[in-house]
Amino acid sequence: MNFIEVSGISKKLQDQPILKDINFVQPQFQQLAIAGATGSGKSTLLKIISGLIQTDEGMVRFNGNRVKGPLEVLLPGHPGIAYLSQHFELRNNFRVEEILERDNKLVDEDAMHVYEVCRITHLFKRKNDQISGGERQRVALARLLTTAPQLLVLDEPFSNLDMIHKQQLKDVIADIASELSITCILTSHDPLDVLSWADRILIMRAGEIVQDGTPQEVYLKPADDYCAALFGKFNKVSLKGKTKFIRPENIVLTKGKGIPANVIKVKYFGSHEEALLDTGKEQLLASFHAGTVKQGEEVTIKII
Numbered sequence: 637m638n639f640i641e642v643s644g645i646s647k648k649l650q651d652q653p654i655l656k657d658i659n660f661v662q663p664q665f666q667q668l669a670i671a672g673a674t675g676s677g678k679s680t681l682l683k684i685i686s687g688l689i690q691t692d693e694g695m696v697r698f699n700g701n702r703v704k705g706p707l708e709v710l711l712p713g714h715p716g717i718a719y720l721s722q723h724f725e726l727r728n729n730f731r732v733e734e735i736l737e738r739d740n741k742l743v744d745e746d747a748m749h750v751y752e753v754c755r756i757t758h759l760f761k762r763k764n765d766q767i768s769g770g771e772r773q774r775v776a777l778a779r780l781l782t783t784a785p786q787l788l789v790l791d792e793p794f795s796n797l798d799m800i801h802k803q804q805l806k807d808v809i810a811d812i813a814s815e816l817s818i819t820c821i822l823t824s825h826d827p828l829d830v831l832s833w834a835d836r837i838l839i840m841r842a843g844e845i846v847q848d849g850t851p852q853e854v855y856l857k858p859a860d861d862y863c864a865a866l867f868g869k870f871n872k873v874s875l876k877g878k879t880k881f882i883r884p885e886n887i888v889l890t891k892g893k894g895i896p897a898n899v900i901k902v903k904y905f906g907s908h909e910e911a912l913l914d915t916g917k918e919q920l921l922a923s924f925h926a927g928t929v930k931q932g933e934e935v936t937i938k939i940i
């Protein structure tokens with residue numbers, strides 16, 4: 637029996653196809669990220685998986701049971717699946733501990749473990765309007781986790797967070813998997829946020845899954861220009877008659893045999909520099925440690 641099985645999901649909204657025949661299976665404990673440009677259908681898919689939008693065609697099964705849509709049940713949602721929207725709300729004028737207490741289904745010790753994993757124990761006495769956006773999100777996450785879900789579904793959890801809160805949330809989400817053994821699906825329109833976390837990444841474009849692979853596969857062997865561009869800059873070169881996507885950091889300088897190139901332009905990015913190289917045949921973008929090359933310099937490169 638599969639943990640999550642998504643088969644033949646299609647959905648139209650206002651006569652526009654939003655999802656087209658989506659199929660995949662997610663084993664328990666596999667951390668799955670769904671990436672794709674804005675409007676590619678990620679949120680709609682997550683809501684169908686969570687039982688919050690009715691599908692037109694196809695079916696989602698969770699532990700073998702069909703996830704029913706909101707038109708088929710009194711209260712939308714499916715037991716064991718916890719969904720956190722981009723636009724979650726916390727009740728106003730309550731202290732964090734009161735908000736948490738309301739939905740908690742865990743014994744005290746387990747609930748405290750959840751609060752520790754979510755890094756919110758120092759916030760208990762504060763009211764909802766006395767905590768930052770990042771802290772509110774971790775409280776909302778903790779509240780969901782105390783309903784004892786098996787599957788946590790997070791829609792764009794990293795959007796609208798500054799670097800510090802984003803990193804904190806990444807640590808929390810990693811710990812949710814490792815310490816609480818909860819399987820997670822999340823979406824991100826910035827896939828760089830999920831490369832280090834996900835076991836598997838599905839890439840969506842215009843309502844379809846266009847690539848399904850490990851972070852290494854989708855980063856180094858993108859299916860096409862769209863998938864390549866989602867993860868940052870790339871070179872598209874023809875090697876032995878085959879088109880290959882080469883990331884800038886996979887071009888290195890060599891003292892041995894290689895391809896001669898002229899450095900046309902260098903841009904400084906703090907931790908690294910990007911150099912535009914001209915091989916006479918094509919132009920390539922390479923990434924080096926800051927200060928490695930100078931404009932006008934002749935270098936020899938190889939692709940690794």
Ligand SMILES: Nc1ncnc2c1ncn2[C@@H]1O[C@H](COP(=O)(O)OP(=O)(O)OP(=O)(O)O)[C@@H](O)[C@H]1O
Pocket residue numbers: 649650654672673674675676677678679680681792825
């Ligand atoms: N209620 C609706 N009625 C009509 N179209 C909708 C509705 N909700 C979403 N859409 C459209 O469906 C498409 C997919 O939207 P969805 O929110 O699933 O994409 P997304 O990949 O999650 O985007 P984002 O990253 O911006 O959240 C978009 O073109 C959107 O405009």
